[in-house]
Amino acid sequence: MAPEERADAARLLWGFERRFLAARALRSFPWQSLEEKLRDSSGSELLLDILQKPSGDSVTLCESTAIVSHGTTGLVTWNAALYLAEWAVENPAVFTxxxxxxxxxxxxxxGLAxxxxCRPRAYVFSDCHSRVLEQLRGNVLLNGFSLEPSIDAEAERPRVAVAQLDWxxxxxxQLAAFQPDVILAADVLYGxxxxLSLVGVLRKxxxxxxxxxxxxxxxxxxxxxxxxxxxxxxxLGRAGIPWEEVPRHNQKLFPYEEHSEMAILKLTL
Known part of the structure; x- marks a missing residue:
């Protein structure tokens, strides 16, 4: 396969994988482009790549179908969580x-994405609602991660914990005990x-x-x-925490509302 042909095939395969991992409808897959590329290809490398990938790095979730359930909105995945996950996938060095x-x-x-x-060393999920924590632990286990302490420091998978944390x-x-290198939050600005609670915990x-x-x-x-x-x-200004807006990323991996206006702020703690 020529270099130009290989580059085109790689872009096509990347688009195919993104739609697969996002559980998109089959009609959204680039079938016509794929057929044309296969017809023009001199070898079978592209077809083999598609058959061998995706590798299974998908996220499986159990969540509520109601926006508010058990007195909380935390049992549903919100758009900014998807948006932040997309950004993280494109910027793995922040977490590696x-x-x-x-x-x-x-x-x-x-966090599961x-x-x-992104190959973090360790990841601490946290929330304060007991029902959310119960579902969260289940989702961590559902995706093949263990919540038990591991002594294998060379394991490829990160150490994962779920903590009850009231801001x-x-x-x-107590926060320092987590020894965090990176703090993140998505869709937690409800009122x-x-x-005020979020800024308070960020100050700590x-x-x-x-x-x-x-x-x-x-x-x-x-x-x-x-x-x-x-x-x-x-x-944030009153707390002396500088911030800047992170540039929007172009690639869309997860299915969320097209017209949602979202932002990511990077804070200097």
Whole structure:
């Protein structure tokens, strides 16, 4: 296969894999392009690649079909969790060989995608609602990860933990015990009280120094109410936490509402 032909085939295969991993409808697959490429190809490498891939690095979730269930919205995967997972898959170096702490993990989609594609050293899912934590543990196990401590430091899979974490009562020493290199949260800006609680825990996390380096932090959210987003950035300023918006990524992996306006902020803790 010529270099130009191989590059075209690689792009086609990448598109095929993304649709497969996102469980897209069969009609969305690039069947016509695939047929044309197979007809023009001098060998069988492309067909073999498609038959051998995807490799099974998909995420399986058990979640509620209701937006609010058991008194919480955390049993459903929200758009910003999908958006943050996409960004993470395209920026694996942020997580590779590092320890990540996720605030408000919900069903666990973002963290599971990171654990399967970004090779973190350890990943800590957290939430405060007992029903969410129960479902979260089930989803972690459903995807082949163990919640039992492992002494195998060379294992390819990250160490995974699920922690009950109340933003209003957790202490800085308790947060420091996680030794996080990366903090992340998705779709947790629901109103003024939540914003204040989130900024409060971020302020505590800013004291969690590891080797004199503060953890990186990324917060993804859907812009539903501009006033809530403005309150978040205002409170970050009052807490002395600088921030910048992460450039939008172009590739779409997961199925979410096309017209949702979402953003990711990188915070300097």
């Amino acid at each position: 060989h590092r320890t990540a702490l996720e605030l408000g993990s919900g069903a666990g989609l973002t 990171i654990c399967k594609t 209003d009562t957790v202490t800085a020493p 003024p009280e939540t914003v 996390l800013s004291t969690c120094r590891k080797d004199q380096r503060a953890p990186d932090a990324y917060v993804a959210f859907t812009i539903r109410n501009p006033e809530t987003c403005q309150l978040f950035t205002t409170e």
